[in-house]
Amino acid sequence: xxxxxxxxxxxxxxxxxxxxxxxxxxxxxxxxxxxxxxxxxxxxxxxxxxxxxx
Amino acid sequence: xxxxxxxxxxxxxxxxxxxxxxxxxxxxxxxxxxxxxxxxxxxxxxxxxxxxxxxxxxxxxxxxxxxxxxxxxxxxxxxxxxxxxxxxxxxxxxxxxxxxxxxxxxxxxxxxxxxxxxxxxxxxxxxxxxxxxxxxxxxxxxxxxxxxxxxxxxxxxxxxxxxxxxxxxxxxxxxxxxxxxxxxxxxxxxxxxxxxxxxxxxxxxxxxxxxxxxxxxxxxxxxxxxxxxxxxxxxxxxxxxxxxxxxxxxxxxxxxxxxxxxxxxxxxxxxxxxxxxxxxxxxxxxxxxxxxxxxxxxxxxxxxxxxxxxxxxxxxxxxxxxxxxxxxxxxxxxxxxxxxxxxxxxxxxxxxxxxxxxxxxxxxxxxxxxxxxxxxxxxxxxxxxxxxxxxxxxxxxxxxxxxxxxxxxxxxxxxxxxxxxxxxxxxxxxxxxxxxxxxxxxxxxxxxxxxxxxxxxxxxxxxxxxxxxxxxxxxxxxxxxxxxx
Numbered sequence: 305x306x307x308x309x310x311x312x313x314x315x316x317x318x319x320x321x322x323x324x325x326x327x328x329x330x331x332x333x334x335x336x337x338x339x340x341x342x343x344x345x346x347x348x349x350x351x352x353x354x355x356x357x358x
Numbered sequence: 359x360x361x362x363x364x365x366x367x368x369x370x371x372x373x374x375x376x377x378x379x380x381x382x383x384x385x386x387x388x389x390x391x392x393x394x395x396x397x398x399x400x401x402x403x404x405x406x407x408x409x410x411x412x413x414x415x416x417x418x419x420x421x422x423x424x425x426x427x428x429x430x431x432x433x434x435x436x437x438x439x440x441x442x443x444x445x446x447x448x449x450x451x452x453x454x455x456x457x458x459x460x461x462x463x464x465x466x467x468x469x470x471x472x473x474x475x476x477x478x479x480x481x482x483x484x485x486x487x488x489x490x491x492x493x494x495x496x497x498x499x500x501x502x503x504x505x506x507x508x509x510x511x512x513x514x515x516x517x518x519x520x521x522x523x524x525x526x527x528x529x530x531x532x533x534x535x536x537x538x539x540x541x542x543x544x545x546x547x548x549x550x551x552x553x554x555x556x557x558x559x560x561x562x563x564x565x566x567x568x569x570x571x572x573x574x575x576x577x578x579x580x581x582x583x584x585x586x587x588x589x590x591x592x593x594x595x596x597x598x599x600x601x602x603x604x605x606x607x608x609x610x611x612x613x614x615x616x617x618x619x620x621x622x623x624x625x626x627x628x629x630x631x632x633x634x635x636x637x638x639x640x641x642x643x644x645x646x647x648x649x650x651x652x653x654x655x656x657x658x659x660x661x662x663x664x665x666x667x668x669x670x671x672x673x674x675x676x677x678x679x680x681x682x683x684x685x686x687x688x689x690x691x692x693x694x695x696x697x698x699x700x701x702x703x704x705x706x707x708x709x710x711x712x713x714x715x716x717x718x719x720x721x722x723x724x725x726x727x728x729x730x731x732x733x734x735x736x737x738x739x740x741x742x743x744x745x746x747x748x749x750x751x752x753x754x755x756x757x758x759x760x761x762x763x764x765x766x767x768x769x770x771x772x773x774x775x776x777x778x779x780x781x782x783x784x785x786x787x788x789x790x791x792x793x794x795x796x797x798x799x800x801x802x803x804x805x806x807x808x809x810x811x812x813x814x815x816x817x818x819x820x821x822x823x824x825x826x827x828x829x830x831x832x833x834x835x836x837x838x839x840x841x842x843x
Contacts, residue, residue, distance in 0.1 A: 317606060349770040
């Protein structure tokens with residue numbers, strides 16, 4: 305994006321935000337990790353929803 | 359035989375009517391009053407807005423589903439309620455005005471034993487001059503709006519393909535708007551689609567929000583467990599925006615829109631403008647605008663509704679400072695404060711106060727998000743209100759064995775950040791409870807063990823899975839009730 309240059313300009317809004325490394329970006333699309341995450345997150349959501357009302 | 363009338367076929371009303379029909383069908387009467395002929399799965403409107411789904415994929419006709427469920431369906435707008443009846447009617451009734459082709463304009467008084475007001479929000483575009491799809495900005499609040507938004511977005515994409523730079527402005531269109539999540543999803547999807555087309559060098563993307571800090575989302579922000587740290591959602595949100603190359607303007611209350619320009623005030627009391635080529639701005643929400651009358655036909659709307667038209671329920675509405683807000687202020691049964699057989703579900707109930715700290719500019723303009731009540735909480739509230747009515751009908755007296763306070767209920771927010779079975783992305787955030795409870799959880803305000811903030815392909819699969827699963831449930835297909843809200 306046009307403003308992506310600002311990422312490295314000190315004191316710009318964006319310069320204070322974190323950014324993922326290449327490893328993190330890879331893990332986000334790694335099929336095996338994501339399959340595991342899919343079931344883990346679904347279980348977590350299910351537990352929260354069911355436990356949230358009586 | 360008892361008669362239950364539900365107003366509104368959104369997520370909350372439709373959930374309520376489905377459970378009512380399942381338990382009361384054949385023995386009691388269940389009536390649905392909704393001006394809409396279709397049910398829409400609102401979370402997927404984001405994908406309609408970037409051309410990845412058609413409106414047909416996110417909606418279905420209500421009439422055949424209600425026929426299957428044995429629900430009497432009236433395609434009409436609820437105009438007013440008379441909870442005490444009147445000179446002609448012993449029971450409470452709702453005055454409705456038909457909008458369907460063959461009965462358009464006809465009025466009817468529909469009596470009830472129990473009433474659920476699930477009318478949802480009125481999209482209050484009028485509160486900001488120049489806002490809305492018929493004026494200068496787009497919206498993704500309905501499938502029609504999202505479809506219009508996609509048409510406009512295509513014009514910008516075409517200009518970029520011809521080498522022209524474009525400025526995109528997406529966020530909240532009113533100083534007290536809520537639903538930041540939907541706008542956030544939309545800007546990430548727009549950025550993803552621009553990137554996919556290799557047009558990023560021609561795009562100037564801006565997020566504009568009334569939040570004090572990014573990641574507030576109308577719930578006062580949250581803390582999430584992430585990569586070995588407990589991180590505020592501010593960091594999480596800023597990180598995602600930076601990754602997508604999106605700049606941001608925060609603490610901004612938009613007051614006016616003209617062609618290609620928004621006018622806003624910030625919390626410092628400064629007035630600014632921002633130019634745009636394409637803007638999608640979420641409007642403020644208000645109640646549906648129903649009136650209430652007593653037996654003598656005197657207007658008692660002020661006793662039944664709060665100023666913005668949302669219904670007063672079993673919450674503590676006494677004015678309090680932010681420091682004195684308590685989790686117990688929030689309602690758990692959604693029973694009307696004045697009438698025991700009237701309930702408000704989903705966005706139709708008036709929250710006792712916000713979750714985000716109220717902020718005001720030196721000029722006296724309130725700039726902060728109002729609390730969100732969409733999606734999962736709406737469905738859960740619709741279900742427990744229906745279950746309490748079913749119980750009351752069975753035992754012959756009004757009791758509330760089922761409770762669901764937003765201060766005890768958790769929620770998951772799946773923020774789509776790009777579409778694709780192998781390349782899609784979404785940010786999954788869970789919080790429990792939705793309303794921070796600083797007495798029970800003094801350090802983080804919520805149960806930190808139940809909070810998650812994860813970005814990845816799994817989130818996209820979850821969002822896609824939920825699209826098909828909830829549409830299956832809403833269509834009342836076999837074993838629909840096994841699917842949680």
